[in-house]
Amino acid sequence: MRPTNAQRATCRILVADDESLIRLDLKEMLTHLGYDVVAEVGDGAAAIELSRKLKPDLVIMDIKMPEVDGIAAAEILTREQIAPVVLLTAYSDQALVERARDAGVVGYVVKPFREAELMPVIELSLTRFAEFTALRKEVGDLRDALETRKVVERAKGVLMEVHGLPEADAFRRIRKTSMDSRKSMKEVAEAILLTYEMDISTAPSGETTDGM
Incomplete structure (x- = not known):
């Protein structure tokens, strides 16, 4: 909007x-x-x-x-x-x-x-910046927050590609999953990336993966 x-x-x-x-x-x-x-x-x-x-x-x-x-x-x-x-x-x-x-x-x-x-x-x-502020509150340390942001950005890209989500919705999905599972956003993002990479490696040629 x-x-x-x-x-x-x-x-x-x-x-x-x-x-x-x-x-x-x-x-x-x-x-x-x-x-x-x-x-x-x-x-x-x-x-x-x-x-x-x-x-x-x-x-x-x-x-x-x-x-x-x-x-x-x-x-x-x-x-x-x-x-x-x-x-x-x-x-x-x-x-x-x-x-x-x-x-x-x-x-x-x-x-x-x-x-x-x-x-x-x-x-x-x-x-x-609002997303990064949320990450920093969760992580605390600035350097760790910057490293976490890199992983979350990649995971957002996967969700945007696989599910057609807008960037803000992709972040909200990661954050909600983090809260629901009581895992950090970095852990959730790493799981999304791992699932995507495994699906890519095992999917038949030309077949689209579902991601997470």
């Missing part, structure tokens, strides 16, 4: 990019979509400082910035549980993607971007 204008207006976003023109374009697009841009900054250190002060609902920042880069800033904001981070990037480097994932980044916007691309990324990123 698409968010209403009122719901978007309550989403407070901080924008960080060292290029003033990109900051201006991004602010105009976000404002036009109904979001509340609470601050704009030009480097990672300022993004961290203002995020601590303003407590935005989301931070959108460039991956390459002076002082502190976007990934390092995202790691700090994630560790301190301040806000989810969406990275702006013109790079497809797998090493950067892995580093960003390990830092807790929840979404990406690829430059050059269009206004129509922003809302789906923002809403999905907010959902993923």
Whole structure:
């Protein structure tokens, strides 16, 4: 379900990019979509400082910035549980993607971007951050939560592929199974992956598996 204008207006976003023109374009697009841009900054250190002060609902920042880069800033904001981070990037480097994932980044916007691309990324990123917050409450340790998220993301992908579930429903199924079985979400996710892999290895060629 698409968010209403009122719901978007309550989403407070901080924008960080060292290029003033990109900051201006991004602010105009976000404002036009109904979001509340609470601050704009030009480097990672300022993004961290203002995020601590303003407590935005989301931070959108460039991956390459002076002082502190976007990934390092995202790691700090994630560790301190301040806000989810969406990275702006013109790079497809797998090493950067892995580093960003390990830092807790929840979404990406690829430059050059269009206004129509922003809302789906923002809403999905907010959902993923809520999921990660639930995982962190269960696991406790940040590093363990990040590792658990990787397993849960893979299991969600299986449920989405096999059962045609939306991403949020796939997470809810894992969480409900975890609560019903009194097992951790990581254990449930690992069971889903194991079942899927066993089904794939034993299913006749061309036959679809049911998963879990």
